[in-house]
Ligand SMILES: Cc1ncc(C[n+]2csc(CCOP(=O)(O)OP(=O)(O)O)c2C)c(N)n1
């Protein structure tokens with residue numbers, strides 16, 4: 049298949065299609081994933097082409113979706129389940145944390161849990177309550193899980209395929225406000241490993257690290273900073289469990305400054321862990337404390353206020369200024 | 375179970391008999407209906423509790439108001455004034471009929487589509503619309519109306535209703551808690567757990583399931599392979615299916631259920647068999663999954679048309695009544711439209727309001743820094 053330009057949602061769709069074609073044990077299930085093709089159309093056309101046996105509309109029960117995925121995986125299948133929105137993963141949280149994450153360890157390695165839990169996440173689409181949240185830290189905190197989030201159509205395509213082939217459970221966070229962003233996907237290319245971070249823009253004065261929906265924001269901030277004569281490096285972390293600290297460390301050793309940007313509340317968030325580890329690894333290279341830009345320690349606000357909650361260009365640039373002022 | 379006998383052949387028969395004793399041979403009953411789609415009654419009026427011009431007019435008027443609110447809110451969403459709207463079109467009888475059977479001190483736990491119940495409980499429609507405009511995650515104070523906040527997490531509130539009912543019972547009240555939820559919600563673990571708690575605590579809770587045949591794109595057959603009302607039996611309380619497009623029947627059945635609960639009978643399950651005539655929400659496109667013929671079939675069972683036909687045919691309402699109702703509906707639409715168009719956005723620092731009842735040092739600090747940051751955009755001293 050030649051390289052094509054497509055949306056991030058379409059790239060995920062293509063990746064699922066490829067996975068279903070390549071491995072008869074791969075199953076897709078979730079609420080409205082069949083005939084409707086999912087509320088974001090990520091599974092569009094899959095039930096038509098692969099049948100109701102492999103692309104299943106689930107009953108409206110998230111604990112059931114993940115709990116039966118565990119059983120299907122025990123039976124040798126590779127379920128890729130969809131949680132319709134970030135805020136609705138919590139009925140499944142018990143199954144994910146107490147079962148999915150632990151069965152491999154509990155069985156002394158005898159059992160494997162090749163389950164992918166896809167979760168559209170993050171805000172910025174003017175949605176009602178529970179449809180804009182960023183709960184990734186709640187999963188990265190759980191041993192036994194792997195947590196990733198693509199930022200581009202190409203990564204969406206490759207990372208989902210890698211997640212499906214992984215023998216470990218992967219919580220796959222999809223930046224829903226980027227579903228309609230387009231980019232090139234080249235199914236003939238060789239992708240980087242699933243858990244490798246990437247330098248998306250080289251710079252010398254400061255490193256901005258984001259993932260999922262904030263990578264684009266970090267790139268925009270770097271461009272704006274360049275107009276003021278500041279050379280900002282941008283990292284796409286891509287994976288939160290594990291985090292590719294080597295790539296972050298190498299960047300910080302070049303730039304001496306780090307700002308982490310995510311939509312989730314900064315309190316006990318992914319940025320806190322990165323700040324702690326990078327401070328340990330790069331203590332003598334750092335010219336400023338690691339700073340974080342993210343959500344407040346408040347419930348995700350109603351849509352008309354989300355602009356005051358989400359990190360934006362001004363807030364990222366203010367953090368860049370603060371870091372450079374040290 | 376009878377102990378199998380030593381004799382082989384008769385032992386097998388005895389076992390089969392013992393097993394067969396558990397089979398359910400009851401024929402499937404028809405949903406309770408009082409008003410046929412053509413507006414005629416299935417029973418003589420004197421057998422229908424509450425039957426009379428006052429009740430019937432009130433039911434019609436409130437269904438008409440609910441439909442008007444729904445139409446107006448849908449239009450406002452199309453015009454960009456609301457972020458989203460979940461229409462109740464087609465479910466007016468299920469909502470208005472049941473709400474009219476409640477007492478003011480009963481307490482309602484809705485999902486997110488119960489705009490008609492909200493109306494009957496005296497919640498200002500502007501407050502309901504406020505939520506879908508995205509200016510609040512709540513909208514009203516449930517303490518006034520006994521109408522709890524909408525719950526967007528499907529099924530979660532059914533447990534809250536059950537707990538509230540347990541609280542009512544402990545306080546010696548004979549008020550009832552009512553949980554409104556959908557056919558899709560019936561699959562959630564929370565709902566099954568609510569049934570269990572209600573049953574073992576004999577809680578005064580009414581489970582009112584609006585089976586509108588769809589959960590977004592999934593037909594009810596993706597949720598259950600037996601009629602929903604029957605689920606109650608397995609948990610140990612009564613379940614009844616009512617024609618959910620017949621306001622009179624919904625009213626009578628709800629009244630019966632409430633009497634049962636108030637009389638100490640424990641929980642009761644009512645399945646209002648109805649239809650979601652609109653999209654799931656304004657973001658949804660039902661043409662992707664729903665056969666148009668199905669909609670047409672249900673359009674012929676429209677809940678407003680049948681009550682109107684009955685009121686007209688019996689002379690229980692004059693043309694003037696319908697004219698006045700139309701006027702009131704138009705007034706409501708105008709009021710809601712005006713209120714939405716002039717509704718201010720909340721203050722930015724509102725993000726930090728009411729996070730905790732007793733304050734929180736980190737939230738307070740973040741608020742201070744946020745306000746400082748906001749000021750930096752207008753501060754003339756800013757470099
Ligand atoms: C826990 C949870 N999972 C998924 C959703 C997404 N969702 C919203 S409404 C809905 C369908 C609900 O169907 P039903 O209970 O029949 O109510 P109806 O919308 O028909 O009134 C779904 C899947 C949700 N809001 N909450």
Ligand SMILES: [Mg+2]
Pocket residue numbers: 556557558584585586587588589590
């Ligand atoms: Mg439904």
